[in-house]
Amino acid sequence: MQKKCDRSVQQLRSPVCACCECPLRVSALAYGSLRRLICLMTEPLRPPARQRRTPPIVVALLLQVLGGALTVGTAYLLATVGLMLPPLGAAFTTGVYAALLGRAARLDAWWMVIQLCFAPLVVLVSAASLPPGIWIALFAVLLAVYWSTFRTQVPLYLSSTKVRQALVPLLPPGRFTFMDVGSGVGGVLTDLSAARGDGEYHGIESAPFPWLVSWLRIRIGGHRNCHAHLGSLWNQDLAPYDVVFAYLSPVPMAALWAKVRREMRPGTTFISNSFTVTAAAPDRVVAVDDLHQSRLYIWTQR
Numbered sequence: 001m002q003k004k005c006d007r008s009v010q011q012l013r014s015p016v017c018a019c020c021e022c023p024l025r026v027s028a029l030a031y032g033s034l035r036r037l038i039c040l041m042t043e044p045l046r047p048p049a050r051q052r053r054t055p056p057i058v059v060a061l062l063l064q065v066l067g068g069a070l071t072v073g074t075a076y077l078l079a080t081v082g083l084m085l086p087p088l089g090a091a092f093t094t095g096v097y098a099a100l101l102g103r104a105a106r107l108d109a110w111w112m113v114i115q116l117c118f119a120p121l122v123v124l125v126s127a128a129s130l131p132p133g134i135w136i137a138l139f140a141v142l143l144a145v146y147w148s149t150f151r152t153q154v155p156l157y158l159s160s161t162k163v164r165q166a167l168v169p170l171l172p173p174g175r176f177t178f179m180d181v182g183s184g185v186g187g188v189l190t191d192l193s194a195a196r197g198d199g200e201y202h203g204i205e206s207a208p209f210p211w212l213v214s215w216l217r218i219r220i221g222g223h224r225n226c227h228a229h230l231g232s233l234w235n236q237d238l239a240p241y242d243v244v245f246a247y248l249s250p251v252p253m254a255a256l257w258a259k260v261r262r263e264m265r266p267g268t269t270f271i272s273n274s275f276t277v278t279a280a281a282p283d284r285v286v287a288v289d290d291l292h293q294s295r296l297y298i299w300t301q302r
């Protein structure tokens with residue numbers, strides 16, 4: 001006979017019910033997974049202050065459409081004087097319009113290059129007439145890797161081997177806890193755990209594919225002191241960690257610094273690869289002689 005459980009599925013915070021023979025156990029497991037999935041889809045991926053700003057990618061796309069409309073107008077005017085705009089010429093004109101409009105809309109400088117090249121590249125690549133399956137596969141791969149970049153404005157790129165080596169002497173003596181916010185494919189965690197086995201390493205990553213790679217890497221490599229979590233760094237409490245490491249982008253740095261100040265304990269260390277904050281000068285800067293001449297900005301919390 002199965003025991004009757006007096007808790008409803010909604011009351012279950014954990015998918016595992018204490019009552020082992022509970023008939024609700026299966027539905028609780030499904031409920032827990034569903035709840036986790038919904039949280040993941042809806043949790044904030046951008047710092048709170050920026051939630052209401054239109055993402056630059058949306059602005060850029062709209063400006064491409066506007067650039068296309070202006071190109072149609074230009075082609076029409078040219079046609080009235082007997083001039084034909086070839087497809088590549090039209091694409092290039094669209095790029096120029098989109099780049100100029102992007103400048104007026106105050107997109108960052110690197111968006112101008114994207115705006116200029118986007119339409120000409122579309123024309124050139126479609127002329128290559130590749131099988132459609134390639135595009136679907138490419139789209140699926142890019143979606144899995146850059147899943148949340150649209151919202152976070154932090155793409156996936158990796159700290160160099162030299163940066164990972166430069167982090168080792170910055171770790172505190174004795175046992176310590178380490179958190180990589182935006183841990184990508186987990187290379188920082190596994191390299192540091194190989195160099196300093198006395199640390200407890202955690203990483204939080206919002207994009208599913210990089211997270212899966214890091215999870216597998218940790219399991220296959222037998223890094224028992226490494227843990228990869230799938231979720232948003234904005235929901236991650238930084239208080240338990242002695243060292244917090246970030247390699248993100250200029251966009252979230254001000255909000256991340258505010259979070260660090262709110263949550264990290266005095267005496268703990270915040271390290272940012274390549275991106276500093278305007279609110280406080282770093283206590284120390286370590287120059288790394290890698291391809292990008294990376295810099296590690298280090299703040300000890302007071």
Ligand SMILES: C[S@@+](CC[C@H](N)C(=O)[O-])C[C@H]1O[C@@H](n2cnc3c(N)ncnc32)[C@H](O)[C@@H]1O
Binds near residue numbers: 185
């Ligand atoms: C530049 S990569 C750095 C990867 C790794 N930390 C390293 O140094 O090699 C930044 C990563 O942060 C992730 N990311 C961006 N915003 C995030 C957020 N709000 N929560 C969790 N991860 C985030 C991105 O998906 C990306 O994989």
